[in-house]
Amino acid sequence: MSNSVIIGQYVPGQSLVHRLDPRLKMIMVFLFIIFIFLANSWMSYLVLTLFALLSVVTTRIAPSFVIKGLKPVWFLIIFTFILHLIVTKEGDILFSIWNFDVYSGALWKGLEISLRFFLLILMTTLLTLTTTPISITDAIESLFQPLKRIRFPVHELALMMSISLRFIPTLMQETDKISKAQASRGVDFRTGTIKERLKAVVPLLVPLFVSAFKRAEELAMAMEARGYKGGEGRTKFRELKLKPMDVWIFILFIIVLITFWILRT
Amino acid sequence: MDILFENVSHIYQKNTPFEFKALEEVSFHIPAGSFAAIIGHTGSGKSTLIQHFNGLLKPTSGHIRMGDFNITAEKKVKDIMDLRKRVGVVFQYPEHQLFEETVEKDIQFGPKNFGLSQDKIDSRLPEVLKSVNLPEGLLSRSPFDLSGGQMRRVAIAGVLMMSPDLLVLDEPTAGLDPRGQKEMMDMFSRVHKETQRTTILVTHSMEDALKYADYVFIMNHGKLVMEGTPLEVFQKEEALNQVGLAVPEVIKFLHAFESRFGQSIPFKGQSIQELAKEMTEIVRRGVKDE
Ligand SMILES: Nc1ncnc2c1ncn2[C@@H]1O[C@H](COP(=O)(O)OP(=O)(O)OP(=O)(O)O)[C@@H](O)[C@H]1O
Ligand SMILES: [Mg+2]
Numbered sequence: 001m002s003n004s005v006i007i008g009q010y011v012p013g014q015s016l017v018h019r020l021d022p023r024l025k026m027i028m029v030f031l032f033i034i035f036i037f038l039a040n041s042w043m044s045y046l047v048l049t050l051f052a053l054l055s056v057v058t059t060r061i062a063p064s065f066v067i068k069g070l071k072p073v074w075f076l077i078i079f080t081f082i083l084h085l086i087v088t089k090e091g092d093i094l095f096s097i098w099n100f101d102v103y104s105g106a107l108w109k110g111l112e113i114s115l116r117f118f119l120l121i122l123m124t125t126l127l128t129l130t131t132t133p134i135s136i137t138d139a140i141e142s143l144f145q146p147l148k149r150i151r152f153p154v155h156e157l158a159l160m161m162s163i164s165l166r167f168i169p170t171l172m173q174e175t176d177k178i179s180k181a182q183a184s185r186g187v188d189f190r191t192g193t194i195k196e197r198l199k200a201v202v203p204l205l206v207p208l209f210v211s212a213f214k215r216a217e218e219l220a221m222a223m224e225a226r227g228y229k230g231g232e233g234r235t236k237f238r239e240l241k242l243k244p245m246d247v248w249i250f251i252l253f254i255i256v257l258i259t260f261w262i263l264r265t
Numbered sequence: 266m267d268i269l270f271e272n273v274s275h276i277y278q279k280n281t282p283f284e285f286k287a288l289e290e291v292s293f294h295i296p297a298g299s300f301a302a303i304i305g306h307t308g309s310g311k312s313t314l315i316q317h318f319n320g321l322l323k324p325t326s327g328h329i330r331m332g333d334f335n336i337t338a339e340k341k342v343k344d345i346m347d348l349r350k351r352v353g354v355v356f357q358y359p360e361h362q363l364f365e366e367t368v369e370k371d372i373q374f375g376p377k378n379f380g381l382s383q384d385k386i387d388s389r390l391p392e393v394l395k396s397v398n399l400p401e402g403l404l405s406r407s408p409f410d411l412s413g414g415q416m417r418r419v420a421i422a423g424v425l426m427m428s429p430d431l432l433v434l435d436e437p438t439a440g441l442d443p444r445g446q447k448e449m450m451d452m453f454s455r456v457h458k459e460t461q462r463t464t465i466l467v468t469h470s471m472e473d474a475l476k477y478a479d480y481v482f483i484m485n486h487g488k489l490v491m492e493g494t495p496l497e498v499f500q501k502e503e504a505l506n507q508v509g510l511a512v513p514e515v516i517k518f519l520h521a522f523e524s525r526f527g528q529s530i531p532f533k534g535q536s537i538q539e540l541a542k543e544m545t546e547i548v549r550r551g552v553k554d555e
Contacts (some may be wrong), residue, residue, distance in 0.1 A: 011282050011283075012282075061282065062282070065281065177356070178361060178362060180316065180321045181356050181359065181361070181362040182362060183321060183349070184319055184349055184354045184356070184375075185362070185374060185375035185378060186346065186349060186377075186378025187378060188346070202364065203364050206364035207362055207364050210364075210409065211361060
């Protein structure tokens, strides 16, 4: 299993952020992302950054772990920064390296875009780190409820999502197991030409597909045996209810956004 | 193959909130030619342990010697293919690894990867089929058309084809019917006796361990908590109960006999008939005394 990518990996916990209603959490992240793109002054960025950092601290997840999880996107962030330094030619010349002029406007623009990028990834990562995939699905189903009027299959989509999410870890375990079994039979996944490596994937994919189909069939059978017949008239096991704490946090968030708006230029 | 573990620990997903210590300071020695059983509660780290035998996992700390091969955290295992050729592992539910179009091709898959010549494969095949009790008529069938038990035999045949120095079996009888279980275990026992190859059996069955193994390791929460010959280990009923294991039925029965009649019969691997005789002897004597 891969250890470095944590986007989409839930870290169990009991923090305020963990317990926040998933619908509110998603709305907040969504609004936050929109507001990232509305920021235009140092102060407004400061407000957003402080809020993001406060959120990280509140989750009680080790910051080093969060940072490590962002590893794959660090590259993108740094890349956009450097790209801006090279391409943008606004403001005064700050200094030059090897006959290459770096403009102050470029520095500011580069920082700005990198910061936006960083905040965006950070907040979405926090969402998935503190919310179980199943809560996210529930939240989506609940938020999209109004679309049922126009015959949008909300329930079916949510069901599909939760089933896929449920089986991702299983599939990963299975992949791990089968690749170990085939490695014991002398399959080498790591070295060789591209053709050889592609060939090495067959002994992995065939058993994986076979077991996935078998699982799907068993699941369908089990659902039917328990009387599943679509979303009509179905009650929920995990009901989403707003708690007073959720409301307070949301009010706090709105205050942050208002402050942000005032500090914009 | 001589096996030596020195303070081996394995931590899954180290340095993350999901960090899990699956093996803790495990040390033991299994001399070449022995039949060892590893027993432990579900989740005690047995499968983790055996994945170290052919370098699928490397210890987080500690040192492993498999014959001439050294496995440590720091270094890449030299000639890992050679190690895997010499250590045959039959995984839990090995039938899940089948993928070829025909049974024959699947059995030959491992041997071919490890560079066995076609001549050798062809000459070994009939013998291996016989020892796993698979009719030759199945060779041209698709492995997916077989019954679960037959599929498992196919997977095991692929491992036996290599005639490895060390045979590692991870619960090879799980999910088979009682007769299939006995056949399978008798087969492994026969193979072990015929070739004197080191065999390691992971099992939940105390009966199997008592019957087939000449050395037993008990694991609990990633630690090695007991080891010894089956007769030594299975005398310690209380210690075994503490780690969630029961002693074999025979020994349980003998203990019950002792507390009822006040006479102990030490278990030395007697058959049911022999034990019955000893018991009648004791009971008869008891009746005379009164
Ligand atoms: N890839 C992995 N990542 C994280 N934890 C794991 C992984 N594989 C196993 N574990 C954990 O390590 C522990 C030991 O697992 P292992 O499979 O070795 O147990 P076992 O003794 O073989 O159990 P069983 O009798 O059920 O087969 C378990 O608690 C398991 O959850
Ligand atoms: Mg296991």
